[in-house]
Amino acid sequence: MKIGYYPGCSLTGTAKEYDKSVRKTAEVLGIELIEIDDWNCCGATSAHITSHRLALSLSARNLLLASKQGLKEILAPCAACYSRLSLSAEELIKKPDAKKEIEELLGEEILEIPKIINLVQLYQRVGAEKMIEKKGTGNAKLKTACYYGCLLVRPSGLNSFDDSEEPQSMEKIVTICGAEPIDWNYKTECCGAAHSIARKDIVVDLSHKILTDAKTRKADIVITACPMCHTNLDMRQKDIKKKFDKHEKIPVLYLSEFVGLSMGLTKEELGIDLHFVPFESKTV
Amino acid sequence: MITEEIIRNTSQNPNICYQCGKCSAGCPIRNYMDDSPNKIIRYIQLGLYEKALNSDTIWLCAGCLTCSTRCPKEFDLAKFMDALREIALKEGIKVKEKNLLKFHKAFLNQIKKHGRAYELGLVREYKLATGDMMSDVDVAPAMFMKGKIGILPHNIKDRKGMKDIFEKTEVKIK
Amino acid sequence: MKVGVFICHCGENIGRTVDCPKVAEAAGKLPGVVHSVDYKYMCSDPGQNLIKQAIKEKELDAVVVGSCSPHMHEKTFRKAVEGAGINPFLCEIANIREHCSWVHENKDEGTDKSIDLIRYAVEKVKRNEPLTTIRVPITKRAMVIGGGISGIQASLDIANAGYEVVLVEKEPSIGGHMSQLSETFPTLDCSQCILTPRMVEVYQHPKIKLMSFSEVEKVEGFIGNFKVTVRKKARFVDDEKCTGCGDCIQNCPIKKKALSEFDENLTTRTAIYVPFPQAVPNIPVIDSEICTYFKNGKCSMCVKVCGRGAIDFEQKDKLIEEEVGAIIVATGFKLYSIEKKPEDSPIKGYGEYGYGKYKDVIDGLQFERIASASGPTEGEFLRPSDNTVPKKIVFIQCVGSRDEAKGFSYCSKICCMYTAKHAMLYKHKVHDGEAYVFYMDIRAGGKMYEEFVRRAIEEDDVKYIRGRVSKIYEENGKYMVKGEDTIAGVPVTIDADMVVLATAMIPQPESKKLAQTIGIPYDSYGFFNEVHPKLRPVESSTGGVFLAGACQSPRDIPESVSMASAAASKALVLFGSDFLEREPIVAKVNENICAGCFYCKKVCPYNAIEIKEIPSKNGKPVRVVAYVNEGLCQGCGTCNATCPSKSVELTGYTDAQIFAEISAI
Incomplete structure (x- = not known):
């Protein structure tokens, strides 16, 4: 099984053990994590509490990169990244106008918005035995x-x-x-x-x-x-x-x-x- | 002047709130706020926009979504708070919770520069901005030792693109 | 044919978006129209006189009224027309309110559309035939569905007026929710003390046939002539032989396998049981789900102890047909449960209140049982988890009501009052106890209601806190109730020993199915709809079917009883005549061209098509044709649409009339 991977900033620093253990367990479970190339910070709390458009654009850039890589599903182990990315994905799906505006800003169309899942969902899926x-x-x-x-x-x-x-x-x-x-x-x-x-x-x-x-x-x-x-x-x-x-x-x-x-x-x-x-x- | 028009742009109708206070009752930060969260909506309902925007409540809101999840009228108060903060910044309203805003600014500046969070840069900028040099000095060395705070920033390749996004969407604070 | 057209402004209702004088003027130019006027309120007396006068002065043959829906005032105008000497069926209504002014904003377009609507009606009325009303005999006997206080009241009223009543109750006993209550607001009189005499009166009344443990299965016919099939569920006890001595119950070895429905799951009951000691009829029922005999045939203790040989394990459900002229639906309510429900349920449950996992977080009816002298604690205030006296009780109102996210947007109406009563009853018995009520608004509209709530606050020191509770959690044996006092603007957490939730009143889960069986409309919640909220509040839109009590919307006891008496009087009005006059809008078969294929018989929803033999001169049948029983036909037109040889037509809506209307477009 292959799945897109968005570690998010914390997992490269303060939570590096989270990243380490997610990757390790995925390996044992036979899941290949494909990291989104050149991903950026989702903006976390700081972006959405100061500018809605900023928050949406930051997440949208990641969704765009993922879709260009052909990733249909993204694992976001950080709950905050998971929340930001899925709320943005939801908004882009529900509001075509917002999507168009953001795409103009990014200069590219997001062809397929990937589904965002968290770690609990991933483990749920692989089942108990493994x-x-x-x-x-x-x-x-x-x-x-x-x-x-x-x-x-x-x-x-x-x-x-x-x-x-x-x-x-x-x-x-x-x-x-x-x-x-x-x-x-x-x-x-x-x-x-x-x-x-x-x-x-x-x-x-x-x-x-x-x-x-x-x-x-x-x-x-x-x-x-x-x-x-x-x-x-x-x-x-x-x-x-x-x-x-x-x-x-x-x-x-x-x-x-x-x-x-x-x-x-x-x-x-x-x-x-x-x-x-x-x-x-x-x-x- | 904050007008009804601006408030209307939050795309939620504040009139649907019947002031039951369930949002405030469940708010984890409630005890630290001057005004209860439901009072913020009340101010808006009464047209007392300045009062709402000057309240520290909108800045103390942690965005945990407890209120939005439990609201019997399905009013997304967390999202409404986002919108109010954005308006407050645009209108140049003085933020009571200065350090919170300074933290967010410092955090976003790292993203603007590097594309990803840069802990050392964030700490440096935040400490310089607030003059709060002493907090967390005890945990910082341990963080370094554990490799949790990197010396160098995590730069992404497309930093120009990142700067571009910020310039087009950032809220310019008056 | 001389047609007169009358355009009504309906105050502002039509006038706002339709230029009525312009419509009248345009109508005056239509072929066949000799007179056309507009008026502010055509349904008023002067308005009707306008029509009557014009008929006389202009010698009109037919009339078109452009007004509200025919549901509203067709009768009014037909009566007016008849008064002026024209056959009432030569009056047509063009609905320029519901079909035009209420749904459009642009006045020019509204005006044009109104003119169109008038033109079609004029074309139709020119082809109308004078018709005479049909007279149908009335079965002067009523059925009441539901044996709560509403059903009991309605049954007694009709029976006392001298007519027979069949009272159908799905539970083993009548009495409904009122029999579970402790005291009643605002007088605090004992619920059972005032109810049980009425239950006995029902049982002993020579005019009332009580069918308990029975459910309505099928309803056929129409006003004055219903045929209702009732399923009498197997009790496994012969009600003719049983004396209600209770020996079987005493000796039943299965004591703890089922929770008592009457005690709202706070106690258990035996496999053979009566719901409560004062049950009417006092005849037990065997719960075959838990009875050992039904499991493995090994126990028959009840058979052994019954001196009358009344136990009958072989008993089967029986279908019984009853002919009645009127039906009163009084099926009452259920309470919202905070438990977790399936995704698609409109009831979402309350996770923040524990989804029902806390034993001492109970609902209002459970509290009634605890407060009741006949309840599990004999009226002593003891909490379910450990049978200790709760020293601090929190009452939470509007649980599931006024909550679109978790339940329903409506107000359940009775909770403000019963919560005040609960707090009061508690304070009267536990003097050192504290009672808190979380409320949003206090709705105490009713005689002595506001005074009652004030008494709870002022004299009994019940603490009212305005705000909804966000969460209940358990900590050190206490239930922590987290709320906000929105008046003071301060957070409040109360460490309670027990929490009582005033959960929403919701319709019975089977209400929609029953409504479909009877053929009456219901709202999105499943409450039955009255035909007019103000002027016809106890009538359903199906003739002869009346509504009483909380099945129509949340109601308290006084309102339910008033409604029940009102519904009974509506049935009695019906029984006041020997015949019923019906509109002659029925199907008619042209026997000359009918081929006798009987497609019409297959599709008729009212079983109104019969087979008629046409005899030759020597009296022997030559062929069969369809025949319409005018008594059963409801004029729905399905046969008309189905008939391949076009030999069935609907009186008043013939093809010629409909085509004329369409051609006028």
Whole structure:
């Protein structure tokens, strides 16, 4: 199976382990990832909150490049990129006028708008067998809090693949991997996302609430599929501890790392050693 | 002058909001805002555009889409907030949450220059703009060590094209 | 033939987009038209007099009125015409309102179109024949579908007037939702205390035939002459022999396999059961889904203990035909459930309220059962999860109502009142308890309603918070209810022990199917439509079928009862005459050319075509032709369109008339 790949900026820097583990697991699953040539940043939050046309153009350029490469489907592992690219694709499909305007700006017509999928959808598709190829690995019986954050399952529009209030798709995957998903309240609550630097105080409060609920419900780890969530939940735990004395550390893993462990890949192969809060697997 | 015309261009009808406050009730940032999100729509309904655009609420909105997903009237408030911010910038309204805007500007400048985010450039520009030199000095070395902040920018090939897109679509701040 | 044309402005309704004087002027020049005028309100008394006078003075033979839809005022104008001595069927309506002014904006075009519409009508009326109305006998017997408070009231009213009633109820007992309620607003009188005597009265009334555990399967015929097929579902208990002693229920070993429908799933019930002790009729039903006998034949405890030999495992559904002249539909409502539903359902459920996963997040009817003295807690306020007294209850209004995203845009109307009642009942029993109500608007229009809500707030200290709740989640054994007080503009989170959702009133899930069976219109939600929202609120557009209660739109008890009495009086008006006059718009067969192929018989939806033998002089049949039973024919014209030899025509709408209309285009 071949699929287009849009890593997005985070995966080339702050979330390089996410990129590493996505590529590694894809390799094991027999999926060939074809990176979009010369892709650009989707504009993230900063673009769409200041100029709608800018945000649309930035995403559209990526869609154009992908369609020129003949890619019908693009994997965007970053939830924010996934949200921006699919919302833009939706707008271009629904509004021919907007599409025309953007095409004039880019100087080229987008012949076929590719479908954007996220990592959860990709794993859902390959099925259970391959994800647990080698047994007896790192995450058996781990109590797992699956954290969707905000952008993965919202809004429930064209690209919706799971319920926006009570999503279950990640739970199904971690169950296949031998872990025990917990039922908790904060799986779709926002971590503060792009406010991480300018309003760290907000991010610390929100992330603290999320991690506390996971802890209270006896989670061993939190799983996420978003580099922004990961940064806030993992890197900010130091700041959380500073503000909330009672905070107990909890490791936060990318979904791909988690799946990789159950495939028998090592922590180093998956980049788990790059996290701020170390993850000590129970059985390894 | 912010007119009804400009507001109408947001392509959503603010009159459909019946002020139930479910958006505010679920907003994760609500506690940090001066005005509740539903009040922003109320200001617009009453024609008090300046009040809406001067509120820090529109800048604190994190765009998490919780409000849009739960709105019983299917009003996309997150998208509406985008539109209001854009209007505020165009109209040269002073942004209360200065640092947030400075962050977004610094972020976009990297994209304009390199095509992709450049962490070091972003941090440098943001810190110079805000004068906030001390925050996150503890995590930065670790980020370097882990290779999460690159020394060099990630340049794309078609940087001219990128600059072109920005020049045609960027909102020029008054 | 001298035709008169009368153009109505309908106030501004037509006048705004049609130049009425110009239309009248143009009509005056049409061939055959000898008189043409316009007037502000043609349906008013002076307007009608204008027509009558003109008929006399100008010696008119036929009349065309350019006005609203014939549904609205055809009768009015035909009556006026008849009053002036012309056969009423020589009056035609050109609909220049619904078909023209209401749907167009350009006045010039509207005017031109109106002139066209008048011209067609003039061409038709010139070919109209005088017709006489048909008289059909009336079956003075009514059927009431649904045995809730509306159906009970309607049945009693008709029966007390001396006419027979067949009351059909799909559940094992009559009583409906009202029998589940604790106290009723705004007087706080006990619901069962006022309802059960009426239920017994129904059961004992010599004029009422009660068919419980039965459903309407087929409706044939028309006003005054319906034939209804009712499916009497197998109870597996012989209602002739059963005395309702309850021994079978006491001894049934299957105690916990089914949830009690009457207690809204808060308790369980046996396999052989009556829904509640005061059930009418007090005859049990066997739930064959869970009964051991139906599974493997191994148990027959009920047979053993029944002294009357009333248990009959072999009983089958029975189809029973009833002939009635009027039908009152009173099928009531259901409550919206917050559970997750399939993608295509209009009910989306509330994920943010847990999709029903929290045991102590209940709906209004469940709260009624908890508050009721006959309920699972005998009226003590105990929450379902652990049977403790909740010290803090949050009530949330408008769940599924006024919510296009998750449910329906309409207001369910009764929730404001029953929520105030719930909070009040709770505060009266749990003195140290706290009650919070999240609302959007308080709608308390009704006698003593507003006063009732104020009492809850002012005297019972119920805290009203204006805002919708965004999320409910569980934390440390509490239900965290996240809302916003939109008046103060502050976020509010309440750590509640129990949450009560005032979920929307929705039509019964089978309402659309029933409407199709009976042949009455319904709205997009599945509520039955009345023929006129103001002036004919209890009549469906199908003659002889009347509506009562919450099957028409959300209603409370007083309104349902009023509607039921109104519907009953409509049936009684019908029964006041021996014959029914019907429009003579029926099919007629030209026996000379009919080939007897009977395609018409195959397509007729009303079974109105019969086979007629034409005898020769010696009395022996020579051939067969189609014959139209005028009593059954509804004038739909299907036979007319189907007939290959063109030997069936519709009176009043003959081919010649229709062609004349078309040619005038």
